[in-house]
Amino acid sequence: xxxxxxxxxxxxxxxxxxxxxxxxxxxxxxxxxxxxxxxxxxxxxxxxxxxxxxxxxxxxxxxxxxxxxxxxxxxxxxxxxxxxxxxxxxxxxxxxxxxxxxxxxxxxxxxxxxxxxxxxxxxxxxxxxxxxxxxxxxxxxxxxxxxxxxxxxxxxxxxxxxxxxxxxxxxxxxxxxxxxxxxxxxxxxxxxxxxxxxxxxxxxxxxxxxxxxxxxxxxxxxxxxxxxxxxxxxxxxxxxxxxxxxxxxxxxxxxxxxxxxxxxxxxxxxxxxxxxxxxxxxxxxxxxxxxxxxxxxxxx
Amino acid sequence: xxxxxxxxxxxxxxxxxxxxxxxxxxxxxxxxxxxxxxxxxxxxxxxxxxxxxxxxxxxxxxxxxxxxxxxxxxxxxxxxxxxxxxxxxxxxxxxxxxxxxxxxxxxxxxxxxxxxxxxxxxxxxxxxxxxxxxxxxxxxxxxxxxxxxxxxxxxxxxxxxxxxxxxxxxxxxxxxxxxxxxxxxxxxxxxxxxxxxxxxxxxxxxxxxxxxxxxxxxxxxxxxxxxxxxxxxxxxxxxxxxxxxxxxxxxxxxxxxxx
Numbered sequence: 069x070x071x072x073x074x075x076x077x078x079x080x081x082x083x084x085x086x087x088x089x090x091x092x093x094x095x096x097x098x099x100x101x102x103x104x105x106x107x108x109x110x111x112x113x114x115x116x117x118x119x120x121x122x123x124x125x126x127x128x129x130x131x132x133x134x135x136x137x138x139x140x141x142x143x144x145x146x147x148x149x150x151x152x153x154x155x156x157x158x159x160x161x162x163x164x165x166x167x168x169x170x171x172x173x174x175x176x177x178x179x180x181x182x183x184x185x186x187x188x189x190x191x192x193x194x195x196x197x198x199x200x201x202x203x204x205x206x207x208x209x210x211x212x213x214x215x216x217x218x219x220x221x222x223x224x225x226x227x228x229x230x231x232x233x234x235x236x237x238x239x240x241x242x243x244x245x246x247x248x249x250x251x252x253x254x255x256x257x258x259x260x261x262x263x264x265x266x267x268x269x270x271x272x273x274x275x276x277x278x279x280x281x282x283x284x285x286x287x288x289x290x291x292x293x294x295x296x297x298x299x300x301x302x303x304x305x306x307x308x309x310x311x312x313x314x315x316x317x318x319x320x321x322x323x324x325x326x327x328x329x330x331x332x333x334x335x336x337x338x339x340x341x342x343x344x345x346x347x348x349x350x351x352x353x354x355x356x357x358x359x360x361x362x363x364x365x366x367x368x
Numbered sequence: 369x370x371x372x373x374x375x376x377x378x379x380x381x382x383x384x385x386x387x388x389x390x391x392x393x394x395x396x397x398x399x400x401x402x403x404x405x406x407x408x409x410x411x412x413x414x415x416x417x418x419x420x421x422x423x424x425x426x427x428x429x430x431x432x433x434x435x436x437x438x439x440x441x442x443x444x445x446x447x448x449x450x451x452x453x454x455x456x457x458x459x460x461x462x463x464x465x466x467x468x469x470x471x472x473x474x475x476x477x478x479x480x481x482x483x484x485x486x487x488x489x490x491x492x493x494x495x496x497x498x499x500x501x502x503x504x505x506x507x508x509x510x511x512x513x514x515x516x517x518x519x520x521x522x523x524x525x526x527x528x529x530x531x532x533x534x535x536x537x538x539x540x541x542x543x544x545x546x547x548x549x550x551x552x553x554x555x556x557x558x559x560x561x562x563x564x565x566x567x568x569x570x571x572x573x574x575x576x577x578x579x580x581x582x583x584x585x586x587x588x589x590x591x592x593x594x595x596x597x598x599x600x601x602x603x604x605x606x607x608x609x610x611x612x613x614x615x616x617x618x619x620x621x622x623x624x625x626x627x
Contacts, residue, residue, distance in 0.1 A: 095438020119452070119502075141501030142374045142395055146399060146436035150498070158496050167485075168504040169422070170456035177453050188492050189461055191508035192546035193532040195499065199490040205370050243443045244423045246452050306433045358444050 094246030098298035179254030226255030237285025243301025377559035402469035468510030479535025507533035519558035536569030
């Protein structure tokens with residue numbers, strides 16, 4: 069199977085019921101298109117891991133994809149509560165495992181580096197240590213104070229959205245780079261979606277910007293606007309209005325179902341979704357250019 | 369100045385928080401009120417403030433009001449953007465952050481914070497809150513912390529329902545025994561006044577905002593709040609501070625409302 073493939077085929081081939089999935093992106097480049105495709109394909113019993121579950125996991129939980137949530141901040145960023153994840157968790161219908169941000173990201177760092185765990189300095193947040201037996205202590209073999217450890221996280225599949233990649237999955241990303249690189253190295257399979265598919269020469273023109281190399285990428289999908297209502301730095305803005313609107317939609321199970329019917333099940337793919345958003349929203353999310361000064365790698 | 373001008377509780381807290389920042393401080397900023405406090409300080413007495421955002425942005429100079437911790441306006445024109453692992457490891461854990469801003473649903477007598485659950489127990493909480501995010505590490509590793517919160521009894525219990533982030537733990541010497549960095553929550557800013565730790569790590573009332581009373585502070589605190597022998601009054605809010613907040617920083621009043 070060639071790496072460059074439609075998103076629906078990548079999800080169908082590489083996301084299986086029961087998998088641990090990590091959809092990357094700290095506020096930025098959240099792979100909503102892949103999340104919606106997972107919903108459309110009716111994947112079940114997933115363990116959904118993400119530092120900030122964000123709306124993407126709220127929607128996947130609402131659609132019945134999730135068995136368990138692994139997280140470090142379960143809120144609607146800039147708005148308030150993440151209502152569906154929270155109510156499922158309060159009702160005991162959703163298993164969960166909780167870390168701090170640094171704990172969560174250290175798990176990926178360990179997974180990416182092929183280590184069994186990662187040490188961190190103590191924070192004295194002992195209630196979370198008691199609540200989550202996966203957070204443990206070790207003696208510093210060099211004689212310093214005890215350290216906290218968290219186990220490696222090696223997701224079955226990572227979904228990562230980037231600004232541009234070549235057809236082998238060598239990917240440039242910029243702006244907030246969260247945990248995309250770590251999760252791409254930690255995961256067993258990587259589905260990469262990209263705003264643009266560019267020639268290999270474009271990637272080679274700026275190799276320092278390649279955070280994810282094609283060697284760890286399983287599938288590459290060309291999916292413009294894949295991150296809405298999150299954003300892609302330099303391509304389109306965050307749709308804060310939608311984050312606010314989700315707060316209202318997710319208050320009601322009926323409204324949530326209706327939204328999923330209209331915006332996920334009722335649509336074929338992301339192009340369809342973007343068209344349906346319409347010119348007014350396209351215009352509102354437009355970004356003026358602010359290019360960096362080019363660097364010169366030199367001809368050797 | 370017009371003696372009759374009014375301001376909201378949020379404006380009062382933001383302005384007082386801004387005044388606590390020193391020029392050159394490296395500040396770990398949150399969105400909302402802390403972001404406004406830092407930008408106000410930068411536009412007044414602390415032009416060399418370095419603002420760091422949890423999303424991995426160093427030296428942000430936001431051109432518009434950021435509406436989320438990962439707002440793209442934080443990135444454009446910043447000094448550096450790093451991964452989440454790096455922001456927590458190289459900046460916080462290594463000790464390169466002077467000031468952390470914190471919030472939480474509960475703050476207790478010893479400045480410990482809860483942002484995890486209210487009531488019930490961890491596995492069956494009555495109310496589930498978002499959880500630590502980065503606050504556990506900010507509280508432990510920033511050189512000093514400021515907490516901003518409305519002064520309400522339910523927010524100031526004797527003891528937090530869940531220890532999300534460390535203040536002074538069980539009191540005197542608690543932070544040192546636990547191996548934490550820094551001086552912990554040195555000021556809690558409320559709409560009534562300022563609470564600061566005494567030598568035993570207990571939060572006591574050290575200042576009132578103009579027009580506020582000791583009775584108001586004590587009534588709205590869940591423990592027997594002590595009052596410092598040298599109780600201060602905070603400097604009145606100035607027209608200039610309000611103008612910058614309202615006209616330059618949050619012109620539509622998203623974070624300047626009444627709470």
